[in-house]
Amino acid sequence: MATSARYHSHYDVIIVGGSFSGAACAKRLVDSGYSTLILEHKKLPRHKPCSGIVSPRGHRFLLENFGPVPDEAVHSPKTCRGVVFHYPSMLSMPMDFHYGPTLHLNRKYSDHWALLQSGADVHERTHLESVEDKGTSVEVIARTEGEHIRYRARYVMGADGPNSTVVRSVYPGYEKTIPWFKVKQYFHERIDCPLDDDYFHFWVHPDLGFYTWSHLRNEGQIVGVGYGAGDDLNKRHERVVSYLEEKHGVRLKPTEKREGSINNFGLSLINRYVFGKGNIIITGQAAGFLNIIAEGMSCALHSGAIAGEATVDALRYNNSIQDTYRKMISSEVKRCSDQWNPFKIIFGNPHEADFMAALKRHSRSDRRRIIRDIWSFLRPWGKYGWGRQIVTQAVFRRLIDAYAPSRWL
Amino acid sequence: MSYKTDGSKHIGKDSLIGIPRQQTNPSRWSGKGWDAFVGELGSSGIDVVTEPSKLSLYRSDAGGVATGSCHGVVIARSSEMIADIMRAAQKHRIPVTVKGGGLTTEGESVAFGGLQLDMRGMSKVINIDREDLTVRTEAGIYWHSLAESLRRYGMDYLSAPLNMTSSVGGTLGVGGIDVNSPRLGCSADQAVALKVVTPRGDIVECSEEDNRDLFELVLLGYGQFGIITEATLRIRPFTPITMHYFYYSSLREAMEDLKMLTREDAADYLGILTMLDRAINLLVAFDSDEREKMFFSNWRNKIRGHGEMGFAVRTAAHYLLRPWKLREALYLLDRKRTLLPALSPSHHIASGKIVDRSVVFSRAVWRFWGGRQMVIPDLATSEDKFVDAILKGNEVCKKYFDHYTLYCVGIKLHGKLPRYELSCIPPDAQDFAYGCEFEPMLEGKTYSRDYLQSFKNEIYDIGVEMGTSYYRFGGMMKGYIRRVFGDELVDRYLKMKEKADPSMILNRDVIF
Numbered sequence: 001m002a003t004s005a006r007y008h009s010h011y012d013v014i015i016v017g018g019s020f021s022g023a024a025c026a027k028r029l030v031d032s033g034y035s036t037l038i039l040e041h042k043k044l045p046r047h048k049p050c051s052g053i054v055s056p057r058g059h060r061f062l063l064e065n066f067g068p069v070p071d072e073a074v075h076s077p078k079t080c081r082g083v084v085f086h087y088p089s090m091l092s093m094p095m096d097f098h099y100g101p102t103l104h105l106n107r108k109y110s111d112h113w114a115l116l117q118s119g120a121d122v123h124e125r126t127h128l129e130s131v132e133d134k135g136t137s138v139e140v141i142a143r144t145e146g147e148h149i150r151y152r153a154r155y156v157m158g159a160d161g162p163n164s165t166v167v168r169s170v171y172p173g174y175e176k177t178i179p180w181f182k183v184k185q186y187f188h189e190r191i192d193c194p195l196d197d198d199y200f201h202f203w204v205h206p207d208l209g210f211y212t213w214s215h216l217r218n219e220g221q222i223v224g225v226g227y228g229a230g231d232d233l234n235k236r237h238e239r240v241v242s243y244l245e246e247k248h249g250v251r252l253k254p255t256e257k258r259e260g261s262i263n264n265f266g267l268s269l270i271n272r273y274v275f276g277k278g279n280i281i282i283t284g285q286a287a288g289f290l291n292i293i294a295e296g297m298s299c300a301l302h303s304g305a306i307a308g309e310a311t312v313d314a315l316r317y318n319n320s321i322q323d324t325y326r327k328m329i330s331s332e333v334k335r336c337s338d339q340w341n342p343f344k345i346i347f348g349n350p351h352e353a354d355f356m357a358a359l360k361r362h363s364r365s366d367r368r369r370i371i372r373d374i375w376s377f378l379r380p381w382g383k384y385g386w387g388r389q390i391v392t393q394a395v396f397r398r399l400i401d402a403y404a405p406s407r408w409l
Numbered sequence: 410m411s412y413k414t415d416g417s418k419h420i421g422k423d424s425l426i427g428i429p430r431q432q433t434n435p436s437r438w439s440g441k442g443w444d445a446f447v448g449e450l451g452s453s454g455i456d457v458v459t460e461p462s463k464l465s466l467y468r469s470d471a472g473g474v475a476t477g478s479c480h481g482v483v484i485a486r487s488s489e490m491i492a493d494i495m496r497a498a499q500k501h502r503i504p505v506t507v508k509g510g511g512l513t514t515e516g517e518s519v520a521f522g523g524l525q526l527d528m529r530g531m532s533k534v535i536n537i538d539r540e541d542l543t544v545r546t547e548a549g550i551y552w553h554s555l556a557e558s559l560r561r562y563g564m565d566y567l568s569a570p571l572n573m574t575s576s577v578g579g580t581l582g583v584g585g586i587d588v589n590s591p592r593l594g595c596s597a598d599q600a601v602a603l604k605v606v607t608p609r610g611d612i613v614e615c616s617e618e619d620n621r622d623l624f625e626l627v628l629l630g631y632g633q634f635g636i637i638t639e640a641t642l643r644i645r646p647f648t649p650i651t652m653h654y655f656y657y658s659s660l661r662e663a664m665e666d667l668k669m670l671t672r673e674d675a676a677d678y679l680g681i682l683t684m685l686d687r688a689i690n691l692l693v694a695f696d697s698d699e700r701e702k703m704f705f706s707n708w709r710n711k712i713r714g715h716g717e718m719g720f721a722v723r724t725a726a727h728y729l730l731r732p733w734k735l736r737e738a739l740y741l742l743d744r745k746r747t748l749l750p751a752l753s754p755s756h757h758i759a760s761g762k763i764v765d766r767s768v769v770f771s772r773a774v775w776r777f778w779g780g781r782q783m784v785i786p787d788l789a790t791s792e793d794k795f796v797d798a799i800l801k802g803n804e805v806c807k808k809y810f811d812h813y814t815l816y817c818v819g820i821k822l823h824g825k826l827p828r829y830e831l832s833c834i835p836p837d838a839q840d841f842a843y844g845c846e847f848e849p850m851l852e853g854k855t856y857s858r859d860y861l862q863s864f865k866n867e868i869y870d871i872g873v874e875m876g877t878s879y880y881r882f883g884g885m886m887k888g889y890i891r892r893v894f895g896d897e898l899v900d901r902y903l904k905m906k907e908k909a910d911p912s913m914i915l916n917r918d919v920i921f
Contacts, residue, residue: 027434027436028476030437031434031435031436031437031476031477031478031521032468032476032477032478033437033464033468033476033477033478033479034478044410045410060431064431064432064433064434064888065434067436070412072412073412109412112410113412116411116412117436119436119437119439302859305858305859306857306858306859309857309858312476313855316465316468316469316476317781323855324855327854327855327856328855328856328857328858329857330857331856331857331859331860331863332857332859
């Protein structure tokens with residue numbers, strides 16, 4: 001198959017995946033004058049299941065790197081003011097984002113716009129089949145419209161999301177070693193919804209799922225649920241809808257549309273990132289970057305940019321790309337893993353909304369109830385055996401002011 | 410599918426309240442019209458270098474953080490050649506980025522596409538006038554080359570930037586500050602007359618008497634209103650200098666003494682260099698024995714700095730009581746062992762006097778700060794705000810880096826000159842401004858741009874909060890220009906820029 005593939009021209013860098021991390025990476029490379037190709041397996045612009053609520057840090061990155069976001073690239077309402085945590089004790093905790101509201105992105109167009117702004121060549125509907133490191137270059141075999149194409153590049157970047165083909169090529173069998181989660185969002189017409197439309201709502205509730213959220217989009221209400229892969233999410237969703245009606249007075253029409261994705265939650269939680277081998281590096285959610293409450297856009301943008309900067313450095317000085325990337329990416333690892341680090345949460349305020357200040361607004365007895373609720377929410381996660389790793393990593397962070405690179409693949 | 414965005418606004422207008430841009434990452438220019446432009450230059454006999462191996466020399470600046478790539482390079486040879494280039498560039502709308510020594514740190518001299526104009530091809534000294542005490546030189550010359558030429562005639566420059574591999578033209582465009590500046594002002598203030606190629610391609614001679622508006626716009630103008638091709642600068646007879654150091658362990662005391670000595674014109678050269686905030690070195694130097702004597706009779710007793718031995722004893726006592734800071738103490742010892750001899754190299758000292766300050770203050774010292782990357786955020790303040798701003802900046806340095814240096818000087822102002830308006834000179838400064846560079850010792854470590862940028866932002870945010878200015882506010886940091894100077898002033902300059910440079914091609918993305 002590979003030997004009969006049509007040969008395509010040589011690039012300095014090929015990025016696999018036409019999403020935010022790929023666009024950010026491409027931006028750094030193209031600005032520095034390196035020939036860059038992005039391979040995207042879907043036709044562009046392509047749909048992407050996502051809440052679209054980008055963190056303020058991600059919003060600033062878009063603005064400062066790609067320019068003002070176009071109208072097509074946002075949903076209605078255009079902005080989101082903050083996050084509300086809801087607890088089983090029926091206490092709720094609204095937290096405004098620092099620096100004001102942020103954008104509610106339509107990933108279909110925002111990602112495409114960012115790709116175009118990056119200036120890289122894009123080959124859409126091009127599916128990666130294999131990637132092979134030849135030592136001084138990397139050979140990529142891809143398929144488009146039934147035809148095989150062979151590409152060659154100095155470096156290849158895996159920026160193709162949690163279920164990454166590049167990661168599977170570089171680390172065969174890796175996908176069997178980590179837990180997987182399924183996240184689905186269901187779209188409803190609203191009958192009545194007392195939830196504050198300006199906020200993203202998240203339920204810290206062990207009986208509703210690992211990841212349960214709701215917010216307004218285009219005059220409808222999204223209800224989202226996340227569970228371990230293999231669970232019946234439709235049943236879980238029905239339970240959440242009933243809960244919302246019973247406890248919050250949210251009345252919705254039956255869902256007419258649903259969409260889901262598979263996710264690798266937890267790698268940033270336990271500092272188990274995957275950064276690649278040889279001339280192939282991994283970035284974005286493929287590498288394990290995911291902020292708390294599963295906002296992956298801002299760390300995808302930043303880690304993608306860092307991957308681009310490391311590649312520029314390697315190309316300019318003939319440095320080891322792995323060495324450079326792993327040193328540079330440590331700042332983003334800190335930002336991302338700090339969000340899950342219990343010591344940082346208590347003493348550091350690592351999030352873009354002030355959790356501790358919101359907690360302090362409650363009475364002492366309510367605070368105790370909230371902490372009890374959070375503890376009960378964490379219990380179902382126990383089966384993944386992350387507790388000890390989280391504490392160990394948090395202690396390491398305190399002692400060496402970094403997360404141990406030895407845990408990265 | 411294409412997207413339309415209105416550059417003057419962004420959706421979610423209420424978003425990111427209180428946090429306007431912190432960083433600018435210009436996009437690479439598309440290349441539209443490049444071939445026609447190169448063809449037109451070719452017909453005028455101007456060669457454009459386009460070989461990738463040669464262009465790769467221009468990918469970054471001294472900062473080493475911003476990287477870009479031009480479409481081609483022209484080595485500047487004459488004002489007439491540059492005028493031809495600018496006329497063609499206006500016609501074809503080709504970005505032109507000018508580079509001299511490339512000592513910018515925020516990518517100001519990095520071309521993100523378009524033409525890179527290398528001024529180092531214009532580096533001849535044209536005339537040295539020992540009676541008028543002026544030198545006429547091409548603007549692409551490095552300061553140390555100029556100093557060497559002047560020495561042959563027993564002359565010397567007045568004030569030059571600390572790193573003398575800067576070019577004269579680039580320095581006049583941003584300021585140029587060193588330990589002479591408390592007495593003489595910035596290098597730009599030593600300019601008597603300039604030959605400038607305007608963005609439209611006119612060659613104009615300007616000075617305080619002729620074409621004064623252009624003269625004031627080009628000096629400290631960040632390369633927005635013209636390319637300086639020749640400059641007439643004030644010079645003076647050469648004198649060896651005597652240097653003394655006084656050591657402090659309190660930043661506040663050292664800064665207060667620096668201010669007092671600056672205000673009272675107590676020395677010919679004054680500055681502060683620190684090792685962390687533990688060993689603060691007040692440098693005092695003199696052109697004549699008389700000035701030195703006056704200092705020791707009138708001011709030595711007023712300052713609180715110690716001699717080397719007194720400071721060593723105090724510092725040893727400090728660390729003996731704090732054994733957990735052993736690593737810091739060892740770092741200071743090592744730094745002292747390597748840095749101080751560089752400030753007094755025996756081969757540049759005769760009879761206890763420094764005979765080549767250009768080497769001592771620049772090349773010999775710079776290797777202790779420079780590296781593959783240099784990150785030097787700064788604050789430029791009025792006298793009242795100086796100490797507080799530096800103390801706040803010092804805390805930011807500690808938060809981000811194990812080792813760092815602060816470099817502080819006063820800058821004498823020559824009245825309320827128009828050139829100071831949109832520059833590093835803060836609007837509330839009277840008679841003197843003060844500058845401090847916060848320079849981490851990167852020591853070969855590799856940091857992400859995001860980490861370095863966060864550090865710079867925290868320093869610059871102090872400036873926004875306190876209403877100061879900056880020396881390095883262009884390029885990647887240009888988001889701060891409107892935050893510091895306000896829309897009214899920036900828009901006024903933008904209108905002038907649009908008039909002078911209709912295609913907005915000269916050094917784009919530096920200020921506007």
